[in-house]
Amino acid sequence: MSRFGNPYLRIVLLFAVIGIWEAAVRLFAVPVYILPRPSAIAYAFYNGVSSLVYVQNLWITLLETLLGFIVGTALAFVLGIAVALSRRTEYYLYPFIIMFQSLPKVALAPLIVVWFGLGLTSKVVNAALIAFFPLMVNTIAGLRSADEDRVNLMRSLDASEAQIFWMLRLPGALPFIMAGLEVAMIFALIGAIVAEFVGAQSGLGTLIESLNFSADVAGVFSILFILSMLGLLLNQAILQARRRVLFWDPSTKAAPEEIRRESAL
Amino acid sequence: MRADDCPTLTFLTKPVLRATREIAALLIGLTLPRTATRVGENDNESAGSEVEAMTMTGRAAAPAPTATQSRSGPIIAVERLGKSYATGGGPVVALTDIDFTVADGEFVALLGPSGCGKSTLLKILAGLLPASSGEALLRGSPIIGPRRDIGVVFQSPVLFPWRTVLGNVLLPADVQRLGRRAHEKVALDLLSIVGLEGFEHRYPWELSGGMQQRVAIVRALIHDPAMLLMDEPFGALDAMTREQMNLELQRIWLERRKTVVFVTHSIPEAVFLADRVFVMTPRPGRIADIVAVDIPRPRTLEVMNTPGFGRHVSQIRGHFSAKGALDS
Numbered sequence: 119m120s121r122f123g124n125p126y127l128r129i130v131l132l133f134a135v136i137g138i139w140e141a142a143v144r145l146f147a148v149p150v151y152i153l154p155r156p157s158a159i160a161y162a163f164y165n166g167v168s169s170l171v172y173v174q175n176l177w178i179t180l181l182e183t184l185l186g187f188i189v190g191t192a193l194a195f196v197l198g199i200a201v202a203l204s205r206r207t208e209y210y211l212y213p214f215i216i217m218f219q220s221l222p223k224v225a226l227a228p229l230i231v232v233w234f235g236l237g238l239t240s241k242v243v244n245a246a247l248i249a250f251f252p253l254m255v256n257t258i259a260g261l262r263s264a265d266e267d268r269v270n271l272m273r274s275l276d277a278s279e280a281q282i283f284w285m286l287r288l289p290g291a292l293p294f295i296m297a298g299l300e301v302a303m304i305f306a307l308i309g310a311i312v313a314e315f316v317g318a319q320s321g322l323g324t325l326i327e328s329l330n331f332s333a334d335v336a337g338v339f340s341i342l343f344i345l346s347m348l349g350l351l352l353n354q355a356i357l358q359a360r361r362r363v364l365f366w367d368p369s370t371k372a373a374p375e376e377i378r379r380e381s382a383l
Numbered sequence: 384m385r386a387d388d389c390p391t392l393t394f395l396t397k398p399v400l401r402a403t404r405e406i407a408a409l410l411i412g413l414t415l416p417r418t419a420t421r422v423g424e425n426d427n428e429s430a431g432s433e434v435e436a437m438t439m440t441g442r443a444a445a446p447a448p449t450a451t452q453s454r455s456g457p458i459i460a461v462e463r464l465g466k467s468y469a470t471g472g473g474p475v476v477a478l479t480d481i482d483f484t485v486a487d488g489e490f491v492a493l494l495g496p497s498g499c500g501k502s503t504l505l506k507i508l509a510g511l512l513p514a515s516s517g518e519a520l521l522r523g524s525p526i527i528g529p530r531r532d533i534g535v536v537f538q539s540p541v542l543f544p545w546r547t548v549l550g551n552v553l554l555p556a557d558v559q560r561l562g563r564r565a566h567e568k569v570a571l572d573l574l575s576i577v578g579l580e581g582f583e584h585r586y587p588w589e590l591s592g593g594m595q596q597r598v599a600i601v602r603a604l605i606h607d608p609a610m611l612l613m614d615e616p617f618g619a620l621d622a623m624t625r626e627q628m629n630l631e632l633q634r635i636w637l638e639r640r641k642t643v644v645f646v647t648h649s650i651p652e653a654v655f656l657a658d659r660v661f662v663m664t665p666r667p668g669r670i671a672d673i674v675a676v677d678i679p680r681p682r683t684l685e686v687m688n689t690p691g692f693g694r695h696v697s698q699i700r701g702h703f704s705a706k707g708a709l710d711s
Contacts, residue, residue: 366544
């Protein structure tokens with residue numbers, strides 16, 4: 119039983135909405151190319167999965183997203199560290215950062231497809247490009263957020279700058295970095311789908327385009343369902359990692375109440 | 384009985400004995416050879432504190448530490464030290480003509496209102512700030528930057544939440560690559576002295592403020608520094624916890640005999656803890672008076688109600704009211 123309500127009621131509500139949708143579409147005879155019935159969507163989903171078409175395309179999109187995420191966040195992390203630690207690096211990179219940051223990155227997708235072709239590479243590059251900024255910005259902010267007292271403590275112990283970085287700044291930046299990774303993961307998925315829209319031979323984005331073209335709206339809906347599940351799964355993966363890494367962060371987990379009380383002194 | 388009962392007698396350690404004592408003390412108990420030589424020296428010093436001693440336990444004969452200074456020589460020597468900051472409206476003098484020495488094993492309080500430069504002075508002693516003029520010597524060598532033989536306790540505990548209590552305590556050992564193994568036992572001993580036995584694998588956010596500050600004190604002691612600098616360490620605690628922490632600190636100090644420089648703006652706290660109180664006045668920050676506190680140890684909270692204690696407090700308070708130091 120959750121604090122905010124009954125979990126069973128939540129499921130009942132979900133099915134009620136689907137039921138009302140089904141009934142309304144049948145009652146008002148809504149054309150299938152406008153809004154398909156949930157049962158039609160389920161049927162399309164079953165067909166797509168059992169013929170393995172969805173599975174193959176899902177795999178392609180997942181691969182593009184994960185590769186784009188890894189490449190984009192790795193670069194963002196390294197560059198973020200360089201900018202955070204060196205004011206000089208920041209000074210020279212600043213115009214580029216500002217220019218790219220204010221640019222809607224999806225607008226680059228057609229260009230990237232021209233440069234990198236219709237295959238996997240252009241999707242990975244586009245996903246990486248979009249995943250890059252949220253992590254870089256957060257890495258810089260996190261590394262610069264080190265508490266003055268903690269830095270003074272490390273200095274008073276005669277710690278080197280490298281030690282201050284590894285033992286204080288980097289662990290202290292982890293809440294920011296994990297938040298950046300969370301956004302970057304979803305952004306990578308968006309980047310991959312957009313690049314597939316622009317030009318690709320396979321992937322869930324490509325599938326949506328071709329189903330849309332043949333007016334198979336139920337099929338489109340079934341892909342949207344897969345995408346939303348995929349997004350949820352990727353987000354959960356990051357949240358699990360976050361829980362592991364940031365067990366000490368108050369926003370992740372509050373201190374057990376009774377220990378606080380027993381140690382009132 | 385006296386040797387066991389009177390940990391205050393460990394002052395007059397000669398430099399040769401010092402290194403062995405530090406190690407021995409950490410391994411607990413091996414303090415007998417030194418107490419034997421010291422008992423005789425104390426006799427002439429115990430007379431003045433007889434009145435206060437009435438309220439104390441049977442350990443009345445503890446020496447007033449000020450009298451022992453000349454014999455062990457200063458561990459800290461500050462000479463004509465000054466500090467000024469350049470600001471838009473010209474230089475601001477934070478400290479001027481600071482001159483003092485602190486004996487090995489002595490507990491000194493820097494007392495003054497906000498803005499008298501006491502924290503600045505502490506930062507200079509910690510090597511976190513350079514002095515503008517004059518110099519501060521620790522064991523004869525000038526303090527020109529952070530040093531490994533200093534332990535600092537800040538106003539907030541400044542613990543790393545991703546490290547356990549033990550991990551936090553071992554931070555200096557990690558930074559200075561002293562070896563975790565060797566210091567783990569020392570850490571556990573110190574933690575049990577401050578009453579944190581069994582908490583070593585907890586995280587700081589599972590502890591109360593007072594417990595966190597005790598962890599910070601243990602951390603400052605772990606690498607066996609020559610002196611302990613404390614910057615209003617109990618300022619953020621509530622009044623009752625603060626009294627308990629004062630008792631605790633005295634107990635740790637009686638057991639470890641570190642040289643302590645303790646910054647505070649509480650007159651009773653300074654008198655309760657210190658062998659000597661350095662009274663500082665602001666604008667510019669300077670030492671107005673040095674008051675020796677001849678109340679025997681261990682001091683209990685009841686000592687605050689004795690006439691001797693009250694005399695010290697009013698003598699010190701006089702400096703602030705007479706000179707209008709607190710007028711602004």
